[in-house]
Structures are given as structure tokens and as C-alpha cells.
Amino acid sequence: FRGKFYWSTKRERVFLPFLHETKASDIRHKTTLANASFSASVLLAIIPAMTGTNTTDIKRIGVLTGGGDCPGLNAVIRAVTKTAIFDYGLEVIGIEDGFLGLVEGRVHPLDEAATSGILTRGGTILGSNNKCNPSRFAVQRADGGYDYIDVTGRCLDHLEQFGIDALVVIGGDGTMACAQNFVERGVTCVGVPKTIDNDLVGTDVTFGFATAVN
Numbered sequence: 001f002r003g004k005f006y007w008s009t010k011r012e013r014v015f016l017p018f019l020h021e022t023k024a025s026d027i028r029h030k031t032t033l034a035n036a037s038f039s040a041s042v043l044l045a046i047i048p049a050m051t052g053t054n055t056t057d058i059k060r061i062g063v064l065t066g067g068g069d070c071p072g073l074n075a076v077i078r079a080v081t082k083t084a085i086f087d088y089g090l091e092v093i094g095i096e097d098g099f100l101g102l103v104e105g106r107v108h109p110l111d112e113a114a115t116s117g118i119l120t121r122g123g124t125i126l127g128s129n130n131k132c133n134p135s136r137f138a139v140q141r142a143d144g145g146y147d148y149i150d151v152t153g154r155c156l157d158h159l160e161q162f163g164i165d166a167l168v169v170i171g172g173d174g175t176m177a178c179a180q181n182f183v184e185r186g187v188t189c190v191g192v193p194k195t196i197d198n199d200l201v202g203t204d205v206t207f208g209f210a211t212a213v214n
Helices: 024-028 031-051 073-088 099-104 152-161 173-183 209-213
Strands: 060-065 091-095 107-110 137-140 146-149 166-171 189-193
Touching: 060 073, 060 099, 073 091, 073 166, 091 099, 099 152, 152 173, 166 173, 173 189
Parallel strands: 060 091, 060 166, 166 189
Antiparallel strands: 091 107, 137 146
């Protein structure tokens, strides 16, 4: 189970078969919740079957949204959180502003109250960041220039500090590339395809695409 990366792709690493894209009309008619809830159920239920790992090994999961903002993020956060809590008895930790929150140790618990009433809200209640790459983190020098350092170790320390057993990473190609670095360090990651570009290999339709083009 440790060190494997399950991503929504039809290749060897098949894991998360999202069925529907989020549209503005879906949000108005409340069907986004059903679609995202089904996906969240698949996301969490398939872990033991794919890995042979007992679900009792997972007590707490972290959720983050990386990259640019797009429609449907709050619906996914809501569905993942409530499915994890009510169907699997897991604790859920929201990581603020994508991987930047993991670098800086900025997290907060997600529960039923925190994720209620957000279905029709745009954006992401966790915040996002499309610049932070923990393996190449920008640190400003006194002369105004930047040095780039690997702060993955700091992120791993924070995962241990907060007792996070697995990450649910919601994002596009850049976010998934960042997650791969954690996979190589032994962290269990689940990727949720989110991008208005619809350019993730092996994923038919990503969250955010239909609303962007329609």
C-alpha cells in the first residue's frame, strides 16, 4: 500500500473512474453531489481491493486542492469528506493552499459542518496554489533573487506530525507531478483529475472542463 500512486487513468495504474463532469447546470439541479459522492465512494472503497491493505491501517486522510481554481472542487471536497467520515469512520484533514499548506504545516480538520452548504459555492474552501512544488521550493535571497530547494522532507515531517496516513490530491498535471515525488518517498496518494484543460493522460473528462467550455 505504501508508495503506490493510484490515478484516474486507463493505463496500468487504473484507480479512480470518475463518471461525470461537473457542469453549472448540474450544480443548479444538485446532481453534482451524486456524481461526486459516487466517485468518492469508489475512491475509498477500492483501496483495499487494489492494495490488499486492511482499511484499519488508515485512520486519517489529508485532502488538498492544487493548481488553478476551477468548478466542482467544493463538491469533490464535500463528497470525499462525508464519505470518509460516514462510510469508513476516517478522520479528514484539510490542507490549505495546496502543497504550500503541507510545506508550512497549515491544516485544519474537515467534518460534516465544515463541508455542509458548500455544494453550490465556487472555488475551494481549502484554497489552492499553482506555484508551490515541494521538490523545487522557491526561497528568496537578500538580493531579491531566488534559490530553489527540496523541502519534501519538511512535508513528510508534517504528515507524520498530523498523523496523516494517505493523501487525496485534487488537481491537474502539475499537481500530479508533485504528488509523484511523495509516492517515491513512500506516501500513499490518490489522484483526483481536476483541470479545465482536460489534458490528463488516460482520463476521458476531468472536473472543471465542461463548465469551462460551455
